[in-house]
Amino acid sequence: MPELRPILLVEDNPRDLELTLTALEKCQIANDIVVARDGAEALDFLYLGGAFASREPGEPAVVLLDLKLPKLDGLEVLAKVKGDGNLRHIPIVMLTSSREEQDLVKSYELGVNAFVVKPVEFSQFFKAIQDLGVFWALLNEPPPRSRQGGGI
DSSP states (O other): OOOOOOEEEEOOOHHHHHHHHHHHHHTTOOSOEEEESSHHHHHHHHTTOGGGTTSOOOOOSEEEEOSSOSSSOHHHHHHHHHTOTTTTTSOEEEEESOOOHHHHHHHHHTTOSEEEEOOSSHHHHHHHHHHHHHIIIIIOOOOHHHHSSOOO
């Protein structure tokens, strides 16, 4: 059985964080959910720094990344990860309330794998998160490189 990799959830809004965690829990995904509350903390997780310096090495199954974040925003995190040859294959889903076309365009220019606008209506938001969790944690096949022991 393949090793379950965590889902990295990068979200600073307490309400959205709670809803996202609840939705992922309801679809019974066995992956651990790691929460980062700003862009710098997300990079610490990915680069084994800060509070994550002693964590087990390995990459997340997916990064669910908010756009508007303190310290480093989602676009800065996206640019750093997709610009790093060791990390660029990690799937990143921009999960945001922004409907600005420039955010969508810039995200895809930087290599985002998906751009999802958070639905305002609770049941739609819940369903969107469950669908994302199931697809990226269970259905998506990672590239062969990330299955090897190397990782980060």
